[in-house]
Amino acid sequence: MKKIIAIDGTFASGKGTLAKKLAASFGYAYLDTGKLYRAVGLRALKSKTNLDDAKKLAKLATDITPAELDDLALKSGPVGAAASKVAVHTEVRAALFEFQRNFAANPGRQYKGSILDGRDIGTVICPDADVKLYVDAQPSVRAERRYKELLSYGEDMSLEKVTADLIERDTRDQTRAEAPLTPAENAHLLDTTNLSIDAAFMQAKTLVETILSQT
Numbered sequence: 001m002k003k004i005i006a007i008d009g010t011f012a013s014g015k016g017t018l019a020k021k022l023a024a025s026f027g028y029a030y031l032d033t034g035k036l037y038r039a040v041g042l043r044a045l046k047s048k049t050n051l052d053d054a055k056k057l058a059k060l061a062t063d064i065t066p067a068e069l070d071d072l073a074l075k076s077g078p079v080g081a082a083a084s085k086v087a088v089h090t091e092v093r094a095a096l097f098e099f100q101r102n103f104a105a106n107p108g109r110q111y112k113g114s115i116l117d118g119r120d121i122g123t124v125i126c127p128d129a130d131v132k133l134y135v136d137a138q139p140s141v142r143a144e145r146r147y148k149e150l151l152s153y154g155e156d157m158s159l160e161k162v163t164a165d166l167i168e169r170d171t172r173d174q175t176r177a178e179a180p181l182t183p184a185e186n187a188h189l190l191d192t193t194n195l196s197i198d199a200a201f202m203q204a205k206t207l208v209e210t211i212l213s214q215t
């Protein structure tokens with residue numbers, strides 16, 4: 001039976017970078033589930049679909065393809081903001097549910113398992129995952145990371161605006177009625193506030209190795 005690692009956490013906490021590095025280290029397939037919602041958000045922005053129209057958004061979500069997840073436009077601030085608004089809709093989450101579950105269960109012969117990162121992986125998508133991590137960091141640190149990331153993409157946005165958007169996004173993610181962001185009961189917390197990428201990776205890798213050795 002192939003293993004499943006679920007990584008949840010707050011925006012810009014470093015969970016995506018950790019997930020990618022862990023996947024490469026362990027030979028697992030990797031899915032950034034946030035990209036699914038960004039892809040829906042991008043489709044909505046391009047088609048001028050109202051971000052409050054759950055039914056139309058769910059239709060946009062029904063045939064998202066893996067190729068769309070590589071679109072560089074998904075990294076932009078406006079698409080990220082749209083994704084957060086799209087993700088509150090039960091209909092959209094239901095439309096993307098099987099995509100995520102199928103990926104987790106069928107990573108491909110060449111992989112030893114699967115790693116998914118997002119906001120409801122350990123609680124909703126893969127509640128029986130072999131390893132669950134919850135990654136977080138102080139809001140000010142996360143805002144600074146996101147600010148530098150946006151600058152690297154050529155986006156002109158102030159740190160104050162990035163911070164305000166991040167706090168708004170945290171609130172929306174944590175208070176939405178459908179699959180709110182919260183640590184799974186048996187998730188292991190990793191605080192990356194004072195950790196470099198390499199230090200966070202080593203902590204996560206050691207933790208995963210320890211847990212997998214016991215299963």
